[in-house]
Every structure is written in C-alpha cells, then in structure tokens.
Amino acid sequence: MRSREVTSLVLILLVTGLAIWINLAPNETVLGRDVRFRLGLDLQGGVQVLLRTSEADTPREDLETARGVIERRVNALGVGETVVQLAGNDRIIVELPGVDNPDEAVDSLRGTGRLEFVDSQGQYIPEGTLIRTSSSPDPSLSETTTITDVTQLGPIFQSITDGADLDTNAVQPAFSQTGVAGNRPAVAFAFRGASATSLASFTAQNVGQPMCIVLDNRVVSCPQINAALTDGTGVIEVSSEGERDTILNQLKYGALPVPLVIETSRSVTATLGQESVEASVVAGIVGLTVVALFMILFYRLPGLLATIALIVYALISFAIYRFIPITLTLPGIAGFILSIGLAVDANVLIFARLREEYRRGRNIRNALERGFEESWPAIRDSSVSTLITSSVLFMFGSSFGVSIIQGFALTLGLGIIVSLFTAVVVTRTFLRMAIPLFSDRQTWLFGVDRHSSSSTATVQ
C-alpha cells in the first residue's frame, strides 16, 4: 500500500466518521448545534402565505414596520422555525410550520389591530357591527355578502382616539369585574398623548352616554360612560379566552401601518406531510437497494466497492442536510433519490472503461489507472453541466410562486458535488487497495472474460 492510498483512506475514514457522528449524535446536537432533519412545510404540515399591502406605493418604512409587527405576533404564537421576511416592494412572506389550524393563525396575524373609541351619538351599536369611523371611513366589505357599497354602512362616526397612540406596554390580559355577565375575560389597554387627552375631555362631557370601542372597524362593545377616563385607560370585554388572546396579540405588538391581504397561500395538514415522508423513505430505500444489487451483479467486486461508496455518499449527504441545515421538501427528497443514479454514473463510466482497457490486454492495475484517468473528462464535463442546471433551477426557485423547486435544485447540486468525492476518491482508493489481493486468474471478480475479447473485436 502506497502512502497516497493511506492518505486518501485516512481522509475517507475521517469524513465518514464525521458524517456518522453527526447522524448518530446523542440528543441530535453536535457542538451545541441542533442537527435534526429540517422538514419543509409540505412534509411536516403548516402554512406559507404571501401577504401583500392592499394600498399601492406603500413606503418602505411602513412595510418594515409591518414586518416587525407580524414577526412579533408570530413569535407570540409560540411555533418553532417560523419565517417572516420581506419580498419585493409590497410583500411579506410568512411561514408557520406545524400549526394546527394554519388559516386561522394567519388570519389573526394580518388583522390591522387598530383600536379606536368612537362617538356613537348616544346609540348602543350591537357587537360585531361593521361601521365607518372618521379615521377609517372605507373598511373592507368582503367579509359581508349583503352589503356592496360602503355608504350602506351608515354614517361616519367620529373617532375620539387614534390607534397610533395606543400604549402597547399597557396592553395586558385582564378580567373584567364590572361586566354585565359577571367575570369575563378582558384586555386592558391605555392611550397616550393627544388620544388620552381627547378621551378624557369626551368622557367628562358625556357621562351617562354610551361610547363604542371599535377594533378594525368592528364594534367590540358600547359601554356606558360612568365617569371621566382621565388616564386614557380602559378594558375590552370579550366572551372567550381564545378571542382575548387574538385581540391581545393584535394590540400588544402595535397596529399594522398598512392593511394586508393574502395574495397566495399554501397549507398542508401534518397527516398528509407524514404520508409523504413515509412514501419517500420507502422509495429511497427500494431505489438504493435495487441500484446496489444491479451494481454488484453486473460489476462484481468493483460494484460492491461502489455500493460501499454509495452508502458513504448517503451518510455524507444526510450529515450535510442536518448540519447546514437544509430544509427537506418532497421535491428535495426526489432530488436526492435522483442523485443516487448520478453518483453511480461516475462509477459506471470508470468501470466500463476499466473493462475495456482490460480486454485490450492490460493487467488489472494498469487498466484501473487508465480507467480512472480516461473517464475523468467525461465525469467532469457532465458534472459541470448538471451543476449549471441546478444553479439555474435554484435561481428560478427564488421567486415565491415556485419556491418548491429550490429544494430539488439544492439536493441535486449538492449530490453532484458529494458524488464527485465518493465516486472518484472513495471508489478509487478502495479499488487500489483491493487489487493487489487478486491475481489475473480471478477475473470473474471484475466480471471480465478476457477470452471473449476476440468476439467483441469482430463487432467493430
């Protein structure tokens, strides 16, 4: 064994050992890093939405503020691995993995969270009524089917406070002691600045009259003013704790500076994701086994060594997916399974060449070296062309609508790079080390019959 092989072998063992360590790490943590497989939304269930501002030409700062507000609301949901990011000039991407009722979660996120007190002109407006207020005279009508025009909603009520003056620190969960129905869940809040002053003067002048609390143009309640609210504080009574949490979440992190609509959404339940994971694991194992059997039956000893290299390939790939980490999606897994075929291709090229050289009368060692040398340009060129395609696919996948493609491009591209190492370095080292053990008489190990060379020659 020459020193070159020893160096390669040490390198291979080191890399494989590292891969096994990452794959089998206790508690799935390596150097304080979480190395669990990250599953995409299509595999673990969840929702991905593209929120868009409904007003054209939204200033960049407003969009940034909106992103911040949404992000804090998302964090309050307590779901792991969420994504909130700006895309383009008027969009925010939100990803919530593993949420039970994803659409409701998203709906609560995009609520504007504009809390107002309005002068109801002495009326007690029923809870849930959509009204027009002076600071928001044109509410979205799409939630009702009977009304088609904002003017049908009735008069514009005068807003006493401005949602921007809400003191978010004062927004707290509370229990109302004074509610008509006894103890009810409630949210405490406080206004500052000009809104607090106008609230104080309005309540001082209208004791005994009703005043309505309105959230996003919907009446929450119309309590009677018992005394002047000098400090700008108050409570919103709600009927359930779930509703309280929604309102709390919308108020606590401030109002959205712009209303948002859901441009595009994808949601998958966890059960469907689980089925996809199981299906692709079965497909991967079956595919790998069939390829291994084929390689061993057709190429004998080199095929066996190539199969070991293929296992090393799978170990390294998994370790990379875990460590970087790379989020696995269904197309991503398909990319990996496809790359098994590619990883084998380099070996097929080398072995086919080896047999050819051997038939020409070279000894095994010589044929092997020639095989590696001569097949390298083809392996290099074909790998580069596949790498080009996967980079193009990756760039194409960066547009939101087709982001599903990125996973495929990533695992395919990585597969090419890793397979260059396993199919060339690993297989070559194994073969070089194994060859001195066999003489030219045991050629069945290589699946080559030198005596048939005359018949192949006549074909030409």
Next chain:
Amino acid sequence: MLEQLVRRRYWWFTLSILIIIPGFYFLLLHPLVTTGQFGVGLRASIDFSGGALWEVRFNDKAPGSISSAQVAQAFSSAGFENPIVQMSQADLNGTPQAEALVRTRALNPATPLQERQGVEAALTAQIGPMAIVRLESVGPTVSRESTINAVVAVIGASTAILLYLWWAFRKAPHPFRYGMCAILAMLHDVLVVLGIAAILSAFNPGFEVDALFLTALLTTLSFSVHDTIVVFDRIRENLIERRPGELFDDIVNHSLVQTLPRSINTQLTTLFTLTALLLFGGETLRNFVMILLIGLLSGTFSSIFNAAQLLVVWEHQEWRGWFGRGRSKPDEPTAAATQ
C-alpha cells in the same frame, strides 16, 4: 446492427421526427383545431395560471360513494363557480377514503379564511364530515412572475450549457459544432417532453404543467447533455488518436459503440431509482417522476441516435445535398451515397 449507428442516421432522424410529430400537433395545432384560436396545448397549473387547489378527504366515506358532481355542487354553493373536480382515494390506516382534488379560482385576498370556512360548511352540510388536507391559492401577480421566470430559466440554462460545451470542447476541431449539436439533441428532448405533456393535457384531466413539470424538463435537459457529453468526449479522444485514412464516420460510430454500455447502464440505474419513486413515492410526485422518466429515455435516445450523427452531417455539410439530389462530392464517401 451496431455498425449502422452512423450509416443509417437518416433512419434515426426520421424515427425522432415521427415521435415528435403527434406531440407537436397536440402542442400547437390541436388548440387551433378545437377552439379556432392559436394557443399552446398545455394545461397550466395554478403555479402559472393562478387559482386555488383544494385536496379534501371525506372521513368514513368509501371511494366511489361520492360523485364529483356532488362536490362541484357544494363548491358552487359556497361561491366557487365552475370548479374542476377529480375524485381519487387515500389510504388511512389501511381503509380507503374518498378524496377530491378541486381546482377553483383563487381565494379572495381579503377574506381567505371566510371563504375556506364557507366551503367547509357547504361540504359538511351536503356530503358529510371532511377535512381539507391541502389548500394552495396562487394570486395573479405571483403566477405571472412564475411564468416569466420559467421562460427565463429555460433560456438561461440552455445558453449556459451551450457556452460551457463550447469551452469544454475548445481543443477539438470546431468546438462550436459540439455545443450546437448537443443543444439540438437537447431540443429534441424538449419537444418530446412538451409533446407528451400536450397529449396528456388533452386526454388526462389530472395532468397539469406545474413548477415540478418545469423542474423535470430542466433536469431532462441537463441529463440529455450529460449523456451527449460522454459520447462527444469519446469522439474528441478518438479524433486525437486518429490513424491515417480513418473516416470521421467510423470514428463517430466506434465512439458510440464504446460508450454504449455506459449509456445503457446509467440509464438502467436512473430507471431503477425513478421507478421506485413512481411506485412508492406517493401521489404528489407521480406526474413529476413520469415526465422525468420520459425525458431521460428521450435523452438517452437522442444522445445515442441523434447528437453524434448530427456532427457527421455537419462534418460533410450534407445539407448541400438535401435539396439538389446527387450533388455530393465523389471524394467524400458519405453515408447518403453508400445507401
């Protein structure tokens, strides 16, 4: 038979054209014949045309006990007119369940939750308990962007590959030819795949051209070029070791024969992994894997029977004889002359 790979090149070209023609009809002429308007005979998925896709499972309902008309009726009553419904089934712990794939307009951006709840209520009231296991809604601006990006991606990938091939074969005589011939063989595969997709669009209501289809198409391109490179690489190598008096045609044929075991074996291993995916990989990937399989088969065919033969045609500049029969030069024993 193997020595005929280059000599019978016009047979192979004819075969390729025969494969492409039906698909070509369905791709470009079929829309004209059936609707009287120019169009592309590919059914675009919501990724590219916008809309919503619902996957609904009906608990405790056996497959076949619900008709697609019932499901369509429920969707219409919830405000989704003209839904396209396709019934299928899902296995839940061994018991088959009725499942519906429904394509509708996109959800209203302002009230998606209310619309979803409306559909849930209508389905539950008219059919029975159910669950929406998947719901994708793509708005018009997003789908328009995806379409533009798809076109850019295909053109970008082809150009990048051509430039690389040109560079990789810079030491061979006429490097540009290699790049162009590989691209022509690749174009063959694109036409085959698009043609099959057009035929499927016309006859299989469940088939749609989506982001995954595009991925399969681009992967086909890359694998086709991959195969062609291996053959061209051999030609380049054999040309360097060319013996005096050896004909270009013979070198090309010889190179094809030499690379044949590799072409077939690689095709087989990829075939194995893809078949495993097709059989066990689940419903979601089925169309994707099928297109990939067709593309890979076409890619192998074109690299064995078309790409290198095109090099030979170019070498002899045979197109000069295509329109004026019998003008091939006597000092060039072309295949056309020997046939």
